[in-house]
Structure formats: C-alpha cells, structure tokens
Amino acid sequence: MDLRVALAGLSLKNPVMTASGTFGYGQEFTPYGDLRTLGGIVVKGLSLKPRAGNPMPRVAETPSGMLNAIGLQNCGVETFLKDKLPFLPWRETPILANLYACDPDEFAELASVLAAEEGVAGLEVNISCPNVKEGGVLFGQDPAQAARVTEAVKKRAGNKPVIVKLSPNVADIVAIAKAVEAAGADIISLINTLTGMAVDVRTRKPRLANVVGGLSGPAIKPVALRCVWQVSRAVTVPVIGMGGIASAMDVLEFILAGAHAVQVGTANFIRPDFSFRLVEQLPGVAREMGVTDLESFRGSLKTA
Amino acid sequence: MPIPYNRCKDVTVLSLTPHGPEGREHGLWLLELENPGLAKARPGQFAMLRPASWGFDPLWARPLSICRALPDRLVFNFLVAGRGTSALTRLSPGDKVTLWGPLGHGFAVEPGVRTLMLAGGIGIAPFVEYAAVHPTPGQLSLLFGHRPPLSCYPYEDLARTVGAESFQDRSAEDIPRFVELLEKRMAEHAGGLALACGPTPFLRSVKAAAEKYGVRCQISLENRMACGVGACLGCVAETPAGERVQTCTRGPVFWSNEITL
Secondary structure (H helix, E strand, O other), X not given: OOOOEEEOOEEEOOOEEEOOOOOOOOHHHHHHOOHHHOOEEEOOOEOOOOEOOOOOOOEEEEOOEEEEOOOOOEOOHHHHHHHHHHHOOOOOOOEEEEEOOOOHHHHHHHHHHHHOOOOOOEEEEEOOOOOOOOOOHHHHOOHHHXXXXXXXXXXXXXXXXXXXXXXXXXXXXXHHHHHHHHOOOOEEEEOOOEEEEOEEOOOOEEOOOXXXXXXXXXXXXXXXXXXXXXXXXXXXXXXXXXXXXXXXHHHHHHHHOOOOEEEEOOHHHHOOOHHHHHHHHHHHHHHHOOOOOHHHHOOOOOOO | OOOOOOOOEEEEEEEEEEOOOOHHHHOEEEEEEEOOOOOOOOOXXXXXXXXXXXXXXXXXOEEEEOOEEEOOEEEEEEEOOOHHHHHHOOOOOOOEEEEXXXXXXXXXXXXXXOEEEEEEHHHHHHHHHHHHHOOOHHHEEEEEEEOOOHHHOOHHHHHOOOEEEEEEOOOOOHHHHHXXXXXXXXXXXXXXXXXXXXXXXXXXXXXXXXXXXXXXXXXXXXXXXXXXXXXXXXXXXXXXXXXXXXXXXXOEEEEHHHOEO
C-alpha cells in the first residue's frame, strides 16, 4: 500500500512523524529503529540561545497521560546545527525544526538561521507551549498575535514550508487556525498539550515545580481529534494531527478526521521503538480497515 | 540485510517474591525475568520495565537497577514506592514484560583500589552485581543503612563475599549516629573509592563526607524518569555550573562533584 504523503512541498514516505519534545534530537532513538523509515522527524524545540528549562520535578504521570513542565530546555540553534543536525538522515527523511522565541523579531531571526540550512526541511512554529513565562502559549491564544508571529517567520523562511502548531487552550481554535492561514502558514499542526496540574495530598504540594504543566498522552486524544476535525474543515492548508496517538488505528482516526499526517509524541516515552513499530504496523491495519489509499480516506468521516 | 536494532524486548517473568520473610509487609520484592541478552550490563546500570498488561495506565515504564545479570535471568530488587511499582507486584510467572536496557552509566570498577560501597535501603541492589563481577572483591567493603529488617534485603548475598556491616535506623536519633559511622568509614577510605546508592538525603550525607575526607566518590541517582533514553528531559540533575543533564543517559551514576544535590 502506498503510504506516501505530499505535504506543502514536503514528501513523506508515510504519515508518521515524531512530535517535538518527545524524540530528542533523533540520535537518542537510534538503538531502537531506523530513523530513515519515519515519515518525518520534528526535533526538540529550539531557541536562539540554549535554555536550561524549569526546575525539577518536571514530569508527573496521570491516568493514561503525563504532565510536563520541561520549559523548553534545549541546546540552542547553533549547537543544534553544528552537533545534532549532521547526524540526522536529512537526505532521506524530512527533518523539521521546531522554533520557540520570546517575540516576533526573535522568531524571525531564528527562522532565517534555520531556513538557510539544507538539512532543515521545514519550520514548525511553537506558539503554544504552556510551560514558559514569556511568549509561549500567549502568542497562540490571540489570533492577531498568532498571525504576527506567523508572518514574521514566513518572511524569513525562504522556500521552506512553515508549520504553525496550535494550542487547544483557547476558546475558538478555528479562529486561530484561520488567522495563521491568512498570515501565510503552509501547514497547521495541532494540538500542543492541554494545561493541567497534579497535586500530592500527602505533601500538600503540586507534583510539578512549575505547579502547572502540559497534559499529553492517550488521555487527550478525544480533544485532539475534535480540534483536527474542526480545523481541517475550516482551512485549505494541510493539517498535521497529534495528541495521544498510541496505535495504528489512532493514526487512521486522525486521517479520517482530516489530518494529512500525524505526529507521535508521548507514545515515544511508553517505549522507545514505538514510532518505528507504528510505521511497520500501519499498512496491515489500514488494509484490515479497508483503506486502500490515504488520499481518498482522508477527511471522509461521515457525520450526517 | 536489515540493521539489527536493539529493540525493546518482550521477556517472561520467571518469579516474583516478597524479599525476605517480612518482605511483603515492607514492600520489598525480588523479580526474576528471562534475560534477553543483557549479559554485558555493568553494575549500576538499569533497565526500563513495562508489563504488557499495563495498557496506558500506568503509562511509563519503571526504571529498575539491575541487581544481577545472569546468563539465564535478570534479577531486580525493588521497593514499592508508588502506583507503578505497586502494579509490578501483581505480575505472575509467565507474564510478559517489555524491557529495554541496559541503560546509563554504571559504577567505576577499579581493581586493586580499596572501595567502599555505601547503600541506603533498596540502594543495595546494584552492589550485589558489583561485588559479583569485581575482579578483586577482597578490596570491597559495604556499609548498609536500612529501616526494615535486614532479611528483607539481598544483604546476605553481599556479606558472603565482601566485608559488610549494617546499621538499622529505628528512630530519628539514629540518623546522626549513622552519619557519624558513615564519616568514620569514609575517613578510613581516604585515597580510595566510594560508591553510593540510596535516597537523596543519604546521598547528600555521602557527598558531604566524601568532600570532607577527599574520597573519590560516585553516586547513583534515582530521579523520576519517563523514557529512560534521554529524550523526555524529565529526570535531569543539576551540575555545579547550573547545567541540567539527563540522569538516565548521563547518569544514573555520577562522580559526586559533577552534580548538585
């Protein structure tokens, strides 16, 4: 079965990508599978300068999910380009950089550095991180702000596709999606984590040092599916769905709801060979479900 | 020819027993799994374990220190500390567990160097393998601080091959006495090597004593982990320079001067 996906100029072997922040810089997963088999790899969110992230504890397990408040710890764009990117199989598999910055100018600067790199196939703009004080989700909660950041990145992205990653922590995700589409987004990816918290009655303390964090994992899949369904009907650009994908059937569910491709996140923590196994299992499950080609299957959800 | 990736292995539970006659009461367990080829595990390394029956809840695998890596089986000693380790106690022989490892860095093995092993509670587990594979076990000694009865732990396995002493902490007043003993043993090992594994307050005392007496010292951290492979950044430890490094891949064993506790 042909699993290839054309995505705003990107050619994916299959619709299974790995989500930012859940796959390190790729190298961490090499003992567990062949990176070249993946549809795409979105690396850990990058900022212009290295960031130390938030204090510990930063993660907490919740029923069928997890909370994280890592705070975008990363090595900075310079180290990424020098030490991490050369290792990645960028000639065979699209490598997407995920960008985080504190203001539109900084986003633009980061975009121009990354866009100049042959090994970077596209830019995913993170306007939806709930774990940082400056910028982060605030950009993603207001259509005008989201559009400003998208425009700033798009202007400096050269011919690289710009993906804007949306937050579910908004009243109207469609309004944000339309705003970033109008501002030049080539692809929309959704959803980032839902804001949540966990507390410990024994110690009477929050389980995260940051008090609140981002909820991810199978627990959030219904919210993610709803967002993908709503947004993919409202925009003309392709949509990448993510949020709790933990089986090949989940991949099909997201495509049925309108996604062109998916990103696997927290499941990479459930077991490190998860995404590789998913790529292997997808054709069989698709056949079993009577899916013969992804294009005609996409968005074919019967709601009436 | 496909590349032979070291995928996660599905292994069979051989046995699960409360460790020692009062083990069940104190939540200490001995788990034996089929060894999928982790013969090269170094003492102090760990594996991630996730029973196939878990579905998505608990979500994460649990990191357990490798107590013995024998050709026919892997042995783990663990303490019930929360939902995950509690769920591990419901395994039965024949059940399947998904496992990946060995992970992280183990303890330094320096043949011919007098080495003091400092274990707090279930932190004794990696020293069983350490003493078993050390080429000159006569150079090893163990100081073991514990709360449940000694019989709950794999202490006897160690006491057969190395000079071992134990200290049971029964009340708050015992803690300073134990720290005093720890300092005494550390002072006797000046110029040697000390290795420690146990709860964080214990490790803090070890680190302080090692610095006071100029003993080279390695400590094994037990930070909460999600992935075990360096990707989630949930388990970081802080270096004196303020850098945050992954305990799973840069540790779990660090030289004591490499991290802040």
